Amino acid sequence: MRLFRLELKRVVKTRTTWMLLAAALLISVLMAWLPVTFETRNVVEDGVEKELTGFDAIRVKRQAQAGIAGEITEAQLKAAAETAVRVLREYEKEYMYQLPTEVYVEKILPVAPLLSRVPEVYADAETGMAPGIAALDPDWLDHFYESCPVHLKNLMKLEQRDYPEAGEKAEKMYAKVKMPFVFYPGYSTNAYDYQMLTIFLLVLLCVIIAAPIYSAEYQTHADDILRCAKYGKGKLAVIKLAAAVLISAVSFALCMALHLILSDSFFGWDFLKSSMQLVFSTVSLSAMTIGQLQLAVAAAGFASLLASVSFTLFLSSRCQNTVAALALALLFFLSPIILFMASGGNGISWLRCLLPSGGVSILGGFASEMTDFNFLHIGSRCVWTPYVILGAALVEIPVFTVLTIRSYCRHSQ
Known part of the structure; x- marks a missing residue:
């Protein structure tokens, strides 16, 4: 536990982390306010x-x-x-x-x-x-x-x-x-779009925070010393991963809660009871109210956050320097947007939805798919796209967690 507290303090006290967390807080407030100005x-x-x-x-x-x-x-x-x-x-x-x-x-x-x-x-x-x-x-x-x-x-x-x-x-x-x-009157689809954009930016900031967790110490060779310590390798790998995930998860949860509280206060709380069919499409498939939809999108965003951060930590454990880790992390994070713009074919759609950041993409992400009618196909079988996105994220979290720990432990072998 002492090592865990020390790792938390090490990550949180860095200037870059403080700046990114402050930016996350500012984004949460700003993105709640901007839709009001469009009214x-x-x-x-x-x-x-x-x-x-x-x-x-x-x-x-x-x-x-x-x-x-x-x-x-x-x-x-x-x-x-x-x-x-x-x-x-x-x-x-x-x-x-x-x-x-x-x-x-x-x-x-x-x-x-x-x-x-x-x-x-x-x-x-x-x-x-x-x-x-x-x-x-x-x-x-x-x-x-x-x-x-x-x-x-x-x-x-x-x-x-x-x-x-x-x-x-x-x-x-x-x-x-x-x-x-x-x-119930008051809600604007602009507020929904900005919730989606807020989630995208929050996850992006957390990915940037996670990218140097392992690779920075590879680059400075501090890792060579740490591996000689009593709790090097396995335990140290878990502590670093847990600290990065905890910082990202708490930051996302607090910022998302702040965003929704402000946004719903600006537009009025009654509209949360409205059927999404009267806001988006009369034949929207989900049997949700606007309030339930907001929570579903936030929960899916949280799952995609954990998947994206876990994948970024895996990349960090494989890269020898922070530049490579951050570049690869950003490339994979933005890949769903690139794939969406490149093609709408079934194979490409599967790929972008299965990527860790597929759920938070501002094009074809979980939020936009919840109000659409897209299905992915395997032969004659069909799956509603939001199910694929959420299911992939939940599977990727433990998979990349295990791969990260394994990769770090084998790094010097």
Whole structure:
């Protein structure tokens, strides 16, 4: 235990570590605040149009949409569609953004979250193209919740035409989604995107902290002396690994908790009870609320953090200097983004999801896959992508932990 405390102190007291941990704390706060600055709302006060931003825009939106908070019935959806169609015809407009600001704020803003989700359910089964609000027949909304599974089935036929098993699994998952949907105003998908970006940056900083843990002492030859000590090799390898993992895990947990507390406080806590189907897609496969989705993404990020740090420590135990260890660690950390941009093929998708940092990638990571309908294929078998990402991370943690210890113990042989 004494050696463990000394190793913790050695790592934490270095200037680089302090700077990176301070950056992690700053990022957590900044990334919670930035989505608020993107919120804008045009209103008319005393006959003058003005633009509200930040908290003022959020307040206006929450006040306007307070009337639809709670379970969303088919009657509410139909009434919202009837209002939208009537207003568009009255002003001879095709799109709602073309309406006068005062009319939009009074008539459309109070039901806008419902209108944004309705058209996709009535997309053309052959093309997947959704009709505009003006083309909707409000009577269709009498059977909205019955139409959702039908739309999902049509969607999966379009996206997974050659893999019927994917469609079957998607339908089974969707059968667990609670209906009617629940909605509380305030949340912005920008906040979700910035949670994903925060996780990416926090894991990146932890990877940088872990990269020199072994390689720095190889480079200075301090390791040659340490191996001659009573607890050299095996025990020392475990202590170094445990210290790096503990620092990374505690830093991530504290910064992620701070980020979510601030973000949810800025946008209002009620929205955590909203169904993710009314925020992202009506046929999102996961039966989660926004609050549950936030926690799932944070938990998957934590698993990917441990996998990425364990893999980085393995690289550190193999490299003779810190430059090589850090360069390789960053290369592998960014590889899922590079692979996503390079190709969307099944083989490449498997590779990027299986990489330790695949879950925190800002392109095709766990957070984005949770709101999508992507399946990976092995022959005729299919697996939902988030399951692959999380499963890979949980397997990689013990594998790279063992490989790191083994590599360090065999280093001088």
